[in-house]
């Protein structure tokens with residue numbers, strides 16, 4: 001058990017240790033340290049696909065969770081199906097909000113994503129995330145520093161607001177490296193990425209990016225919102 005007072009030092013040392021190491025080394029370390037006590041956040045972006053593919057080569061069962069907001073594009077749900085068929089060792093937990101879309105519309109109005117996206121994300125992503133992480137000591141995400149300026153300092157690993165270890169194994173992966181891996185391995189990806197989208201979340205809040213902007217500029221376009229809240 002790591003003493004609280006030394007936890008910051010410990011995690012900083014691990015981040016330094018793995019900064020120049022192959023991504024697989026970091027994943028092997030997570031597997032050794034956490035066994036079945038870690039899970040992967042999977043929104044079926046290319047990064048999630050890569051993490052699942054890498055982990056599936058290193059361990060017999062890959063635990064992951066998908067926050068099914070009820071607002072995903074059909075293309076995302078089709079990819080979910082493809083992934084569960086391609087990876088029989090993927091133990092995917094689908095976590096849904098407490099209210100389905102009809103119930104939310106009845107209580108908060110059908111325009112909640114536009115009128116109050118923070119509240120909508122709280123109901124459909126942030127609260128379900130709390131349930132998705134229950135029972136685990138560590139989680140992995142596919143955050144990359146190149147995604148957007150507000151992600152440019154993403155650490156390889158850090159303690160999240162729950163004091164749970166969060167690992168971002170692809171933090172320093174470029175977009176080019178990501179696509180090289182996807183194409184070389186023949187991995188499936190969201191068909192919307194061939195239609196000009198560069199970051200795909202819920203349909204009401206996802207547009208194609210504006211010219212000369214970052215990959216995530218199509219999310220909550222026209223607002224100042226940059227994150228749904230699960231990676232704060």
Ligand code: SF4
Pocket residue numbers: 069071112113114116117118120121122124125201202203204205228
């Ligand atoms: S991304 Fe949009 S639709 Fe999805 S939970 Fe957030 S506000 Fe609601």
